Amino acid sequence: MQIKKLFLQNFRNYENEKFDFSEGLNVLFGKNAQGKTNCAEAVFYLCTGASLRIRHDKQLIRIGAESARIIAEAENRYGNVTIQADIYENKREIRVNGSKIAKNADLMGHINSVFFSPGELRLIQDGPEERRRFMNLSISQTSSAYYTALLRYNKILDQRNVLLKNHDVGMILDTLPVWDEQLCKYAAVIVKKRREFLEKLAPFAKEFHAFLTDGNEELVIAPDRKYDGDEAEIAKTLQRRLENQYEKDLRLGFTTVGPHRDDLDVAIGGVDAKAYASQGQTRTAALALKLSEVQIFKELSGEYPILVLDDVMSELDLPRRKKLVKCIAGMQTILTCTHAERVLYGAESKKIRIENGKIK
Numbered sequence: 001m002q003i004k005k006l007f008l009q010n011f012r013n014y015e016n017e018k019f020d021f022s023e024g025l026n027v028l029f030g031k032n033a034q035g036k037t038n039c040a041e042a043v044f045y046l047c048t049g050a051s052l053r054i055r056h057d058k059q060l061i062r063i064g065a066e067s068a069r070i071i072a073e074a075e076n077r078y079g080n081v082t083i084q085a086d087i088y089e090n091k092r093e094i095r096v097n098g099s100k101i102a103k104n105a106d107l108m109g110h111i112n113s114v115f116f117s118p119g120e121l122r123l124i125q126d127g128p129e130e131r132r133r134f135m136n137l138s139i140s141q142t143s144s145a146y147y148t149a150l151l152r153y154n155k156i157l158d159q160r161n162v163l164l165k166n167h168d169v170g171m172i173l174d175t176l177p178v179w180d181e182q183l184c185k186y187a188a189v190i191v192k193k194r195r196e197f198l199e200k201l202a203p204f205a206k207e208f209h210a211f212l213t214d215g216n217e218e219l220v221i222a223p224d225r226k227y228d229g230d231e232a233e234i235a236k237t238l239q240r241r242l243e244n245q246y247e248k249d250l251r252l253g254f255t256t257v258g259p260h261r262d263d264l265d266v267a268i269g270g271v272d273a274k275a276y277a278s279q280g281q282t283r284t285a286a287l288a289l290k291l292s293e294v295q296i297f298k299e300l301s302g303e304y305p306i307l308v309l310d311d312v313m314s315e316l317d318l319p320r321r322k323k324l325v326k327c328i329a330g331m332q333t334i335l336t337c338t339h340a341e342r343v344l345y346g347a348e349s350k351k352i353r354i355e356n357g358k359i360k
């Protein structure tokens with residue numbers, strides 16, 4: 001999979017710019033606040049329909065302009081694909097090969113990307129929400145069944161939470177089982193897919209981590225161990241857990257168990273990474289997870305996703321930088337940094353200098 005051209009019109013600090021990417025390593029370099037991350041963000045947006053940093057698309061529109069347009073010409077294993085996003089203040093339109101798509105699920109999978117930035121440290125350090133986000137985004141790109149189940153689950157969850165805030169307890173207790181049956185059905189799809197994903201992820205992560213640390217520390221990833229068996233069994237388990245929490249959920253006014261509260265365990269050298277890892281350990285573990293994600297995409301779809309590495313090099317020590325360059329050989333990479341010459345170590349690359357929203 002590769003992106004060949006990217007057009008940015010009134011997107012962030014770009015007025016009108018066209019990028020030609022090579023199939024290997026592309027280095028976007030320039031001073032701070034010039035538009036490097038903005039370009040990376042545009043790529044990510046066309047892959048996932050989601051922005052990296054914000055909830056409101058409006059901020060993507062260049063200040064003073066009415067709308068933004070981004071277009072990517074890419075190639076995946078089925079052939080050429082053009083994705084266009086038009087972003088307006090209160091809506092957006094996304095087209096795949098000229099046809100407007102009705103829902104975001106139809107965007108997923110045309111161009112897959114794996115994005116890594118220093119903010120990704122949150123994946124290890126922060127609460128479970130970041131790790132769920134990682135799984136949701138990653139699995140959704142290769143499984144529309146997962147993405148659809150997730151949307152439906154979240155919708156029912158919202159409705160269930162509204163119900164829990166009602167004052168008519170009798171009515172709530174009558175209605176809950178109806179919601180819960182639906183909730184468990186979608187939850188089972190989510191839990192099972194996450195488990196499959198983590199089963200694939202764990203050995204890759206261990207291997208990359210060993211490579212990056214010269215085998216000094218072991219990285220162990222494990223899924224939430226609350227559920228066993230197939231989808232029917234997972235649904236049953238969750239059903240029971242929900243019933244056990246009726247009283248608590250009623251008291252708190254929201255749903256306290258389910259995939260929206262699950263986590264995955266990350267341990268480095270036998271101890272919980274969230275609690276004990278140093279900055280450098282955290283960075284390396286996060287990088288190992290992301291590189292593993294790349295391998296999973298390759299395994300599931302037969303081709304590498306586009307790897308977007310935003311400002312990652314400056315955060316790594318020299319041996320790890322060199323190793324990272326080795327790891328990404330053979331896949332299209334868009335890498336941003338402030339000094340192109342410092343990061344490459346002889347690797348062949350296309351260098352693109354960005355200055356004030358323009359290619360120089």
Ligand SMILES: Nc1ncnc2c1ncn2[C@@H]1O[C@H](COP(=O)(O)OP(=O)(O)OP(=O)(O)O)[C@@H](O)[C@H]1O
Pocket residue numbers: 011012013014030031032033034035036037038039059060061062063311336338
């Ligand atoms: N909607 C917008 N309209 C106009 N300018 C914007 C918009 N959104 C962001 N910018 C500008 O884009 C610039 C930041 O671009 P970006 O984050 O891509 O920088 P960068 O080159 O990655 O810098 P760094 O090296 O610091 O990470 C800022 O100057 C910011 O004000």
Ligand SMILES: [Mg+2]
Pocket residue numbers: 036037038310311336
């Ligand atoms: Mg940046």
